[in-house]
Amino acid sequence: MTHALGIDIGGTGIKGAVVDTITGELVSERKKIATPKSGKPDAIVKVVVEIIAELGGIAPDMPVGVCFPAIVRNGKTMSAANISDEWIGLEAEKLFEKALGRDIHFVNDADAAGVAEVRYGAAKGVPGLVLLTTLGTGIGSALIYNGTLVPNSELGHLLIGGRDAEKGASFAAKERRRLSWAAWAKRLQRYYSHLEMLFSPDLILVGGGVSKSHEKFLPLLKLNAPIIPAKLRNNAGILGAAALAVKE
Numbered sequence: 001m002t003h004a005l006g007i008d009i010g011g012t013g014i015k016g017a018v019v020d021t022i023t024g025e026l027v028s029e030r031k032k033i034a035t036p037k038s039g040k041p042d043a044i045v046k047v048v049v050e051i052i053a054e055l056g057g058i059a060p061d062m063p064v065g066v067c068f069p070a071i072v073r074n075g076k077t078m079s080a081a082n083i084s085d086e087w088i089g090l091e092a093e094k095l096f097e098k099a100l101g102r103d104i105h106f107v108n109d110a111d112a113a114g115v116a117e118v119r120y121g122a123a124k125g126v127p128g129l130v131l132l133t134t135l136g137t138g139i140g141s142a143l144i145y146n147g148t149l150v151p152n153s154e155l156g157h158l159l160i161g162g163r164d165a166e167k168g169a170s171f172a173a174k175e176r177r178r179l180s181w182a183a184w185a186k187r188l189q190r191y192y193s194h195l196e197m198l199f200s201p202d203l204i205l206v207g208g209g210v211s212k213s214h215e216k217f218l219p220l221l222k223l224n225a226p227i228i229p230a231k232l233r234n235n236a237g238i239l240g241a242a243a244l245a246v247k248e
Contacts (some may be wrong), residue, residue: 001079004063006056008109008237009229011035011069011082011137015234016051018058019242024120026235030057039083041090044089045099052100065105065241066096068110069140081138094114103246111151111232112240114142117205118242121221121231128202129153131195132230135208139166139191143199149244155195165191169208185220196223205230207246215216 007016014035018028031054036043048066052058070077075093080086093106114132117123123130127146134140139156142149156166167173169191174184192204204223206214207230214229221227232239 001061003062004065004242005058006238006242007066008241009044009068014047014051015238017238019239021243021246025237025240031055040086041095045095049099063245064102065245067107067109067218067237067241069109071154072106072108097164107241107244108152110140111142111149113207113236114144115149115243116236116240117230118144118147120239122228123203124206126203129199130203131199131201131208132205135171135206135210137172139170160194161189171208181216182220185217189221192223196225201225
């Protein structure tokens with residue numbers, strides 16, 4: 001089975017589509033429904049079921065991958081970003097499996113996006129260590145070494161200068177403090193230099209909505225590794241979740 005369903009759960013929207021996991025192309029419409037304001041488990045599971053119904057249901061043997069904005073450890077959500085705190089410590093994978101009546105692959109959303117970029121996007125064919133960061137409300141991250149995911153890196157929460165990196169370097173921080181692109185780039189320089197010192201990546205990818213404006217800030221950064229915009233944007237989570245659901 002080369003087709004799989006990918007579901008991407010975010011703080012504002014929940015998206016889903018069927019993916020050809022060989023080519024990385026969507027082979028169905030992409031369905032999207034707003035994330036319930038409560039962000040509570042039962043409400044989000046209900047929306048996922050609705051999306052699958054809108055896609056016409058899925059074959060019993062089709063793999064399903066779900067990515068989620070939380071640290072995911074052995075199927076449990078250990079954190080909660082822009083959703084209800086009820087997710088913290090929840091057996092989330094089992095919750096979705098019960099509602100869908102099947103096994104799923106459950107993964108952090110930034111990890112899914114990183115896998116997608118390595119398999120189908122800007123990092124395809126790049127050997128060694130690829131480091132993806134997503135700049136948005138916070139900073140998400142993914143580490144992939146020779147195609148193998150190192151999960152739950154959470155590099156937005158590194159302490160730099162005694163504070164969470166994302167509090168000073170996320171795109172939300174730029175907007176909140178009304179920083180110019182140049183002033184923000186100085187903060188990013190400090191952040192990415194720290195990442196490079198720790199991990200010596202072969203390639204750094206920058207995702208998130210602000211990557212559309214990459215020419216305004218990426219050329220200002222001076223690093224040893226190439227740093228380039230991610231390619232797959234809003235489909236990255238869907239593609240990565242689906243790809244990870246297919247057993248090698």
